[in-house]
Amino acid sequence: xxxxxxxxxxxxxxxxxxxxxxxxxxxxxxxxxxxxxxxxxxxxxxxxxxxxxxxxxxxxxxxxxxxxxxxxxxxxxxxxxxxxxxxxxxxxxxxxxxxxxxxxxxxxxxxxxxxxxxxxxxxxxxxxxxxxxxxxxxxxxxxxxxxxxxxxxxxxxxxxxxxxxxxxxxxxxxxxxxxxxxxxxxxxxxxxxxxxxxxxxxxxxxxxxxxxxxxxxxxxxxxxxxxxxxxxxxxxxxxxxxxxxxxxxxxxxxxxxxxxxxxxxxxxxxxxxxxxxxxxxxxxxxxxxxxxxxxxxxxxxxxxxxxxxxxxxxxxxxxxxxxxxxxxxxxxxxxxxxxxxxxxxxxxxxxxxxxxxxxxxxxxxxxxxxxxxxxxxxxxxxxxxxxxxxxxxxxxxxxxxxxxxxxxxxxxxxxxxxxxxxxxxxxxxxxxxxxxxxxxxxxxxxxxxxxxxxxxxxxxxxxxxxxxxxxxxxxx
Amino acid sequence: xxxxxxxxxxxxxxxxxxxxxxxxxxxxxxxxxxxxxxxxxxxxxxxxxxxxxxxxxxxxxxxxxxxxxxxxxxxxxxxxxxxxxxxxxxxxxxxxxxxxxxxxxxxxxxxxxxxxxxxxxxxxxxxxxxxxxxxxxxxxxxxxxxxxxxxxxxxxxxxxxxxxxxxxxxxxxxxxxxxxxxxxxxxxxxxxxxxxxxxxxxxxxxxxxxxxxxxxxxxxxxxxxxxxxxxxxxxxxxxxxxxxxxxxxxxxxxxxxxxxxxxxxxxxxxxxxxxxxxxxxxxxxxxxxxxxxxxxxxxxxxxxxxxxxxxxxxxxxxxxxx
Numbered sequence: 001x002x003x004x005x006x007x008x009x010x011x012x013x014x015x016x017x018x019x020x021x022x023x024x025x026x027x028x029x030x031x032x033x034x035x036x037x038x039x040x041x042x043x044x045x046x047x048x049x050x051x052x053x054x055x056x057x058x059x060x061x062x063x064x065x066x067x068x069x070x071x072x073x074x075x076x077x078x079x080x081x082x083x084x085x086x087x088x089x090x091x092x093x094x095x096x097x098x099x100x101x102x103x104x105x106x107x108x109x110x111x112x113x114x115x116x117x118x119x120x121x122x123x124x125x126x127x128x129x130x131x132x133x134x135x136x137x138x139x140x141x142x143x144x145x146x147x148x149x150x151x152x153x154x155x156x157x158x159x160x161x162x163x164x165x166x167x168x169x170x171x172x173x174x175x176x177x178x179x180x181x182x183x184x185x186x187x188x189x190x191x192x193x194x195x196x197x198x199x200x201x202x203x204x205x206x207x208x209x210x211x212x213x214x215x216x217x218x219x220x221x222x223x224x225x226x227x228x229x230x231x232x233x234x235x236x237x238x239x240x241x242x243x244x245x246x247x248x249x250x251x252x253x254x255x256x257x258x259x260x261x262x263x264x265x266x267x268x269x270x271x272x273x274x275x276x277x278x279x280x281x282x283x284x285x286x287x288x289x290x291x292x293x294x295x296x297x298x299x300x301x302x303x304x305x306x307x308x309x310x311x312x313x314x315x316x317x318x319x320x321x322x323x324x325x326x327x328x329x330x331x332x333x334x335x336x337x338x339x340x341x342x343x344x345x346x347x348x349x350x351x352x353x354x355x356x357x358x359x360x361x362x363x364x365x366x367x368x369x370x371x372x373x374x375x376x377x378x379x380x381x382x383x384x385x386x387x388x389x390x391x392x393x394x395x396x397x398x399x400x401x402x403x404x405x406x407x408x409x410x411x412x413x414x415x416x417x418x419x420x421x422x423x424x425x426x427x428x429x430x431x432x433x434x435x436x437x438x439x440x441x442x443x444x445x446x447x448x449x450x451x452x453x454x455x456x457x458x459x460x461x462x463x464x465x466x467x468x469x470x471x472x473x474x475x476x
Numbered sequence: 477x478x479x480x481x482x483x484x485x486x487x488x489x490x491x492x493x494x495x496x497x498x499x500x501x502x503x504x505x506x507x508x509x510x511x512x513x514x515x516x517x518x519x520x521x522x523x524x525x526x527x528x529x530x531x532x533x534x535x536x537x538x539x540x541x542x543x544x545x546x547x548x549x550x551x552x553x554x555x556x557x558x559x560x561x562x563x564x565x566x567x568x569x570x571x572x573x574x575x576x577x578x579x580x581x582x583x584x585x586x587x588x589x590x591x592x593x594x595x596x597x598x599x600x601x602x603x604x605x606x607x608x609x610x611x612x613x614x615x616x617x618x619x620x621x622x623x624x625x626x627x628x629x630x631x632x633x634x635x636x637x638x639x640x641x642x643x644x645x646x647x648x649x650x651x652x653x654x655x656x657x658x659x660x661x662x663x664x665x666x667x668x669x670x671x672x673x674x675x676x677x678x679x680x681x682x683x684x685x686x687x688x689x690x691x692x693x694x695x696x697x698x699x700x701x702x703x704x705x706x707x708x709x710x711x712x713x714x715x716x717x718x719x720x721x722x723x724x725x726x727x728x729x730x731x732x733x734x735x736x737x738x739x740x741x742x743x744x745x746x747x748x749x750x751x752x753x754x755x756x757x758x759x760x761x762x763x764x765x766x767x768x769x770x771x772x773x774x775x776x777x778x779x780x781x782x783x784x785x786x787x788x789x790x791x792x793x794x795x796x797x798x
Binding site: 102106109110111112126127130131133134135136226227282283284285286287288289292293295296301428429432433436437440441444446468 | 530532533534535536626627628629630631633636649650651652653654655738739740741742743744745746757760761762763764
C-alpha cells in the first residue's frame with residue numbers, strides 16, 4: 001500500500017513545488033530563487049504573562065498538520081484544539097489531517113512557508129535528523145522550561161518520564177516533542193498460554209525449552225515482521241543490554257568502532273539466529289511483510305512476535321474476539337549473571353511533533369505542545385488513541401485495553417531499568433535499509449553471527465565516513 | 477515532397493498576407509513550446525544542476541559541490557547492485573518479451589494453415605483479448621497482485637499453494653524473501669505485463685502483410701518455421717525495431733514493480749535493487765536530492781546510450797511492400 005502513497009506524494013510534491021514557484025524558472029535560478037521567496041520571520045511573540053508564559057500572540061492563526069494514521073486526528077480536533085481555542089478565543093485554528101506528511105510539507109519547507117505545528121509521522125515522515133541539520137526546526141527549550149499547563153508548581157520538563165526529552169534532542173537542543181510512549185517487548189496470546197500451561201520464560205534456556213514444547217503442539221514458536229526484519233533489532237539490543245549493561249547502547253549510538261562486535265551483541269544475535277536454525281520460526285516468515293506475519297500471529301499460527309505497544313491497536317480487526325488476550329513480556333535473560341534485571345525493558349518516546357523554524361506562529365506551536373503535555377491533554381490522548389504518553393502518571397486510572405495494560409505493567413515493573421537508543425532517529429538510513437537488510441540475513445541464517453556484526457559495523461562506518469551526515473553523540 | 481513544395485511556391489501569398497506571418501507563428505508556438513520547456517526541459521536541466529549540489533530537498537538553498545555526488549555514486553556498493561540489476565533487466569526483458577510477442581502474434585495471425593489459406597490459430601480472437609488484459613491493469617495493481625501470488629504458503633501465496641496442490645510442494649520457497657529469486661520474480665512479472673502490448677503491436681504489423689506472399693510460400697512448400705523466418709520476420713522487422721527500443725527504455729525503469737513487490741530497500745539482502753528505486757530512496761528516504769539527481773542523470777545517460785545502441789543494432793535493410 002505504501003507504494004500508492006509514495007507515488008502519489010511524488011506527484012503532489014511536484015505540484016506543490018510548482019505552486020510555490022520552485023520549478024517555475026528553468027535552470028539553477030529557480031532553486032536559488034525560492035530561497036528568497038519564502039516569508040521572513042515577523043514579529044511573532046505576544047506579551048508574556050502568567051497565564052501566557054510562552055508569549056503566544058493571542059490573535060494569530062495557528063496552522064496544524066496532524067498525521068492521519070493509526071492515531072487518527074480526533075485527539076486533535078476533539079481535545080487539544082478546543083483547549084487552545086478556549087484559552088485563545090481570538091486565534092483561528094487551521095486544522096489539516098494528512099496521510100502523507102512529506103507530500104504536504106516538503107515544498108512548503110523549501111519555500112520557507114511552513115505551517116506552525118507538524119505531526120511528522122507515518123510512511124511520509126521527513127527524517128527528523130535531516131530537518132534538524134537543515135535548521136528547519138524550532139528550538140523547544142522554552143516549552144520544557146515553561147510551567148506545566150495544569151500541574152501546579154512544575155515545569156513541563158518535570159512532568160515527563162525520564163528520557164522523553166532526550167529522545168527528541170539533537171546535539172544539545174530539543175527539537176522534537178515525542179508524545180507517545182511506546183513499550184517494546186515480546187508478545188503472546190495469554191489465553192493460549194494459560195490453556196496450554198506454558199510458563200513465561202525468564203531465561204533464554206527456558207525460552208528454547210518452551211519453543212520445543214510449542215513446536216510439539218503444532219504451533220510455530222516465533223515469527224517476526226519478515227521483510228521488515230528490523231523489528232528483531234529490538235529484542236536483540238535489549239537482550240544484549242540486559243547482559244552487558246546499557247553502556248553498549250551508548251557506544252552504538254556514538255558510532256564507536258567495534259560497538260556492534262561486542263560479545264553481548266554476538267551472544268544475543270546467536271540466540272536469535274538459533275531460533276531459525278532450530279526451526280522455531282514460522283515457515284515463510286522471511287517472505288512476509290508485517291501485515292502478513294502479524295496476521296499469522298493473530299491467527300494463532302505463531303506463539304511469539306516482537307513488537308511495540310501499538311500492536312494491539314494495529315491487529316484489532318484481524319484478531320479473534322474470543323480466546324485471545326494480548327500480553328507482553330520482557331525479553332528473557334541470556335545469562336544468569338546479567339548486568340540488568342529481567343524486568344529491564346526497551347521503551348521509547350515516539351510519535352514526533354515539531355514546530356518548523358520558519359513558522360509564522362511558532363510560539364502558538366509551542367503552546368499547543370504545552371496543551372498536549374498537560375495532564376488533561378495527555379490523559380485524553382491515552383483514552384482516545386490507546387497509547388501511553390510521556391506525561392508521568394497520565395494514564396493512571398484510565399481503563400486500558402488488555403495488551404496496553406500489560407505493557408504499562410511491564411513498564412511500571414521495570415522502574416528505572418528502561419533502556420533506549422537513538423541511532424535510528426539520528427541516522428535513518430542506517431536503520432532502514434541498512435541494518436534492516438543485515439538482520440534479515442541473520443534471521444534467515446544466510447549470514448553467520450560474525451558476518452552480521454561485520455555487516456552492522458559496515459553500516460555504522462558508512463555513516464561515520466559520510467561527511468554530509470550531521471553526527472550526534474550522547475554521554476549516557 | 478518536392479511536389480508539395482512546388483505547389484507551395486505556386487500558391488505563395490502576396491506581401492499583404494506575408495505581413496505578420498512570423499508574429500502569427502510565434503503566437504501559436506509560444507504556448508506549447510513554453511509548456512514543453514517548463515515541464516520537460518527545465519526539470520532535466522534542474523536535475524543536472526541539483527546533481528552538482530548538496531541539496532537535501534528540505535532547504536531553500538544549496539551548495540555547489542562539483543562531482544562529489546557522482547564519486548559517491550560509483551563508490552557505493554548498493555548503487556552498483558542496482559546498476560547490475562538494470563543491466564540484467566536490459567538484457568533479459570526485451571529479448572524474452574520480443575520473442576514471446578513474436579511467437580504469440582504469429583500464432584494469432586498466421587499460425588494455422590486452414591482451408592482458406594493462412595490464418596490464426598483456433599480461438600485467436602479470444603487470445604487476442606486475453607493477452608491484452610495485463611496492459612489494462614495499472615502497474616500498481618499488477619505489483620500488489622503478484623506480491624500475493626509469490627507470497628509464502630503460510631500467508632496464502634497462490635503460486636506456492638498451486639505447487640503444493642500438484643505435488644511439487646518441495647519447490648515452494650518464500651519467493652520474494654529469497655535473494656536468489658526475488659529479483660527474477662520481478663523480471664517474470666515485467667515480461668508478463670509487457671508481452672500483451674507487443675502481441676498487439678506485432679499483430680497489427682502482421683495483418684498488413686499481403687496474404688498472397690504466404691500463399692506463394694505455401695505453394696513452394698515452405699515449412700511454418702521457414703515462413704516465419706523468411707517471410708513474417710523480415711516484413712515486421714521495422715515494428716520489432718521500434719518495440720525493441722521502446723522496451724529497452726521501459727526495462728530500465730522497473731521502479732514501480734520493484735518498489736511494490738520488494739519494497740524500498742530492494743528486497744532481501746537488498747539484492748533486487750534497481751536505479752529507479754535507489755533514486756527514489758535517496759531522495760525521499762534519505763533526503764539527499766543531490767545524490768538522487770546524480771543517479772537520475774546517470775540513468776538518463778545510460779538510457780540514451782542504450783537507445784542509440786539498440787537502434788544501431790537493429791538497423792537493417794527496409795523491405796518495401798508492394
